[in-house]
Amino acid sequence: MKHQIRQLVSLALESMAADGVIPEDQVPQPVIERTRDSLHGDFACNVAMVLAKVAGRSPRELAQRLVDRLPESPSVVKVEIAGPGFINFHISPDAYHSLVATINEQGHGFGRSELGRGKRVQVEFVSANPTGPLHVGHGRGAAYGAVVADLLVAMGFDVHREYYVNDAGRQMDILAASVWLRYLELCDEELVFPANGYRGDYVWDIAATLHREHGETYKCAATEVFADIPPDEPEGGDKEIHVDALIACARQLLGGNRYRYIFELALNTILDDIREDLELFGIRYEEWFSELSLADSGAVNKIIERLRESGQVYEEKGALWFRSTRYGDEKDRVVVRENGQTTYFASDIAYHMDKLGRGFDRVIDVWGADHHGYVPRVKAAIEALGDDPSRLDVLLVQFANLYRGGKKVQMSTRSGSFVTLRELRKEVGRDAARFFYVMRKCEQHLDFDLDLAKSQSNDNPVYYVQYAHARVCSVVRQAVEKGMDAAVSDGTTNLERLREVHELTLLSSLSRYPEVVEAAALNEEPHQLTHYLRELANDFHTYYNAHQFLVEDDQLRDARLKLILAVKQVLRNGLNLLGVSAPESM
């Protein structure tokens, strides 16, 4: 509907340009807005004020000239000029009535568009290190990324969802060592677990699997293991050096194959858990991309060679540095360490070049906001390698703080003291969790009140919206039970009977849905949809309390049932985009 108005105004503007009222090279794309106050009609356009200066005429005069040239439209009943030069459009009830028919005909397709024209967009999100189960912090990125992806699908983009698996690097070795040490404890060896090791219960579980399936095949005496290990932090040593020594020792005592077995057991167990967890959260990926595969294929070394050939790197203190400062980064970054190992950053350059090389029109990374300092160096690398950094958009999601009993819950993966996403899902349910996570724009901190979400009270907006949906379903069931003819008529038949204020309000809200989905998709702002759904549910509940639907008058009943079926459809479509169910009853 907004597009229709914009079209009308554009035609009028072109006519004005042709007549020399405004400069021909300065015809703007008019902005059409919903009005805040119904006194101002349904839509407003501010283009007359925007053009006033360049045209050298007053806004109201320009507005009048524009209105004079506005083509006739059956959808528009009245056009007014108001205030400093706003042009206000009043939409005819008939236009709204045909909307109901459109919604009911298009069904789940209502609100979707072909705006994206099949352009390929990649969305990478979550990508948590497989060193432990997903916790509630990851949940926000998961819910947010999934909805952004689904919104883009609804806009006609060809979306590729991807999880980057950090299966290389030191953290994974610390995990493998942690599992092995727990295993040794299960073999009745006595040892002091390293301060920097992973302490969660899941580490014990993996160790127990190893012990159950392989007995003492992997056993070494703890005294032998710790013989030449420098002291840990509590003993006055360095915890990093301590754990690195343990990893080296594990490799040596176990040998490459046995070490790798434990490493892969830990990796696969956790990755399976993450995969299942996300699936139960309603999230699927087109691809799980392994960091290790980049090293194995030589892609990382190839990237470093390309940087070297183009003079983008230099050696200093035994390490190889990338000159990211040339491209606006704060400082240069190491890509090959003194010990000859490539850094995570080196893999990440290779990964991003791989993504861009796969031909996506746009690549979106959803990251935790704590990684924001990382953005300039990745973009620098893309530019240095001759690609366009603007093809990459990094969406930074702020932390989700968890509150229990009014107190902030402290979380640490290393110590194992965190609430897992799985626990959260079991406590508050998938629907509430998905909805809560995307209720705020991503750059806003999210306070997740566990008690509130758990209480399942009506404070929880997801119930409010779902209830509206269930209520419509209930009304339809009642109609059948009462022996009324619930088979609604085709098309726009009887819809002209919808004349009540509450009905027109509801119709106006329904007509906003495609605009909301589009705005939410193009701005990566799922929260717009959650707010809209609450408002639509509110309009419906108000209508429900003000009027009876199952009335004796066949035509009126038919019209009202068609209207609330349209409401049901839009609620369902919106909830579906959010990954939330639309229950028939609750």
Place this chain on the structure above:
RNA sequence: GCGCCUGUAGCUCAACUGGAUAGAGUACCGGCCUUCGAAGCCGGGUGUUGGGGGUUCGAGUCCCUCCAGGCGCGCCA
């Protein structure tokens, strides 16, 4: 110290990305069920949009500055 994000009603947040009188939920008080589900509806009031300056027809929104909070500033990932 430098960089990024945030600061709006008692609390949690919106504000169509620069528009008209800044709005919802929650909390508090009162009213509405023998009629389609009361997980609902209706009514009642709150603002120096953190402070100051600037840009313009017009600023919560853009720019500068100060204040407060969060995060980051590794040859970790």
